[in-house]
Amino acid sequence: MNQSGKDIKITEVCLRDGSHAVAHQFTEQQVRDVTRALDEAGMHYIEVSHGDGLGGSTIQYGRSLVDEMKLIEAAVEEAKQSKIAVLLLPGIGTVHELKEASKRGAQLVRVATHVTEADVSAQHINMARELGMEALGFLMMAHSAPVEVLVEQAKLMESYGAEAVYVTDSAGALLPHEVRERVKALRDNLEIEVGFHGHNNLSVAVANTLAAIEEGATRIDGSVRCLGAGAGNTQTEVLLAVMDRMGYDIGIDLYKMMDLAEEVVGPLIPGSQEIKKGSLVLGYAGVYSSFLLHAERAASKFGIDPRDILIELGKMKVVGGQEDMILDVAANLAKKDKVEAGT
Ligand SMILES: CC[C@H](O)CC(=O)C(=O)O
Numbered sequence: 550m551n552q553s554g555k556d557i558k559i560t561e562v563c564l565r566d567g568s569h570a571v572a573h574q575f576t577e578q579q580v581r582d583v584t585r586a587l588d589e590a591g592m593h594y595i596e597v598s599h600g601d602g603l604g605g606s607t608i609q610y611g612r613s614l615v616d617e618m619k620l621i622e623a624a625v626e627e628a629k630q631s632k633i634a635v636l637l638l639p640g641i642g643t644v645h646e647l648k649e650a651s652k653r654g655a656q657l658v659r660v661a662t663h664v665t666e667a668d669v670s671a672q673h674i675n676m677a678r679e680l681g682m683e684a685l686g687f688l689m690m691a692h693s694a695p696v697e698v699l700v701e702q703a704k705l706m707e708s709y710g711a712e713a714v715y716v717t718d719s720a721g722a723l724l725p726h727e728v729r730e731r732v733k734a735l736r737d738n739l740e741i742e743v744g745f746h747g748h749n750n751l752s753v754a755v756a757n758t759l760a761a762i763e764e765g766a767t768r769i770d771g772s773v774r775c776l777g778a779g780a781g782n783t784q785t786e787v788l789l790a791v792m793d794r795m796g797y798d799i800g801i802d803l804y805k806m807m808d809l810a811e812e813v814v815g816p817l818i819p820g821s822q823e824i825k826k827g828s829l830v831l832g833y834a835g836v837y838s839s840f841l842l843h844a845e846r847a848a849s850k851f852g853i854d855p856r857d858i859l860i861e862l863g864k865m866k867v868v869g870g871q872e873d874m875i876l877d878v879a880a881n882l883a884k885k886d887k888v889e890a891g892t
């Protein structure tokens with residue numbers, strides 16, 4: 550169990566998970582301003598990449614406004630003490646992008662796979678270690694597999710050289726006792742650090758993150774103002790305030806975090822990160838948070854309720870990378886509605 554908080558490292562993901570929320574339209578100036586402010590507050594790591602990780606700027610996932618390598622370079626220039634991290638999903642990003650990110654100064658990569666597919670991470674974890682980067686594993690949709698499977702997959706990542714493995718609650722579907730169970734199982738079975746990445750679709754991201762910390766997770770993700778996919782992530786400045794009240798000494802300036810949340814990140818938020826019916830259904834049905842905007846677009850194209858698409862995707866246990874299924878599901882639901890209405 551963590552006692553003092555000195556061993557806890559926070560990774561701020563508003564410039565990466567938040568990329569989903571702004572349809573990947575961050576400008577270089579925005580990335581510079583957010584990075585500078587986070588760096589001044591003493592943030593440990595700042596993740597900068599397309600929302601779907603390196604190489605994600607495609608028609609399928611959404612084109613970035615600015616090349617992510619340019620954004621990574623800009624963030625590295627602004628960060629005096631924070632380390633710049635990147636996300637990579639093997640198959641979307643390649644070792645080529647990883648080398649480029651490293652060349653531009655990224656010091657840490659989280660190699661993300663679906664919770665049952667850790668075997669595809671070996672090459673990228675190896676390459677990151679060769680490049681001198683910290684290499685961490687990120688097991689996405691962690692709610693969707695039994696705890697024994699999560700442990701087995703995390704052990705694979707550990708065997709490839711990962712220095713930590715995250716329980717990644719991509720759908721914001723986990724409840725605090727389920728987070729506890731998962732983090733404890735990883736702590737009991739791994740030699741390396743354990744991390745937690747939450748989404749707030751069921752309004753329990755801070756509670757889940759505290760549960761993870763209490764079970765010994767030391768790599769913790771947050772997003773200022775929750776800026777992230779779905780209802781967003783664990784709200785960093787709130788988490789830091791709560792941790793401070795609990796006596797953890799994290800070494801990040803809380804007032805500066807509050808100020809930058811209002812003055813620097815607030816103005817970038819396009820809608821609001823509150824939990825509305827779409828994001829609530831993500832957590833309820835266990836669907837990838839980044840699918841929300843795709844499902845809403847598909848719903849308006851076919852004149853149907855986005856919740857029906859999300860519920861169907863949850864039943865189908867669709868995984869990241871299968872975004873093309875969203876349109877198929879919407880088309881089939883619209884066809885079914887027409888048949889039922891006899892039109
Ligand atoms: C599509 C990648 C995804 O956004 C990674 C992540 O943050 C998660 O699974 O929650």
Ligand SMILES: [Mn+2]
Pocket residue numbers: 566719746747748777778838
């Ligand atoms: Mn996420």
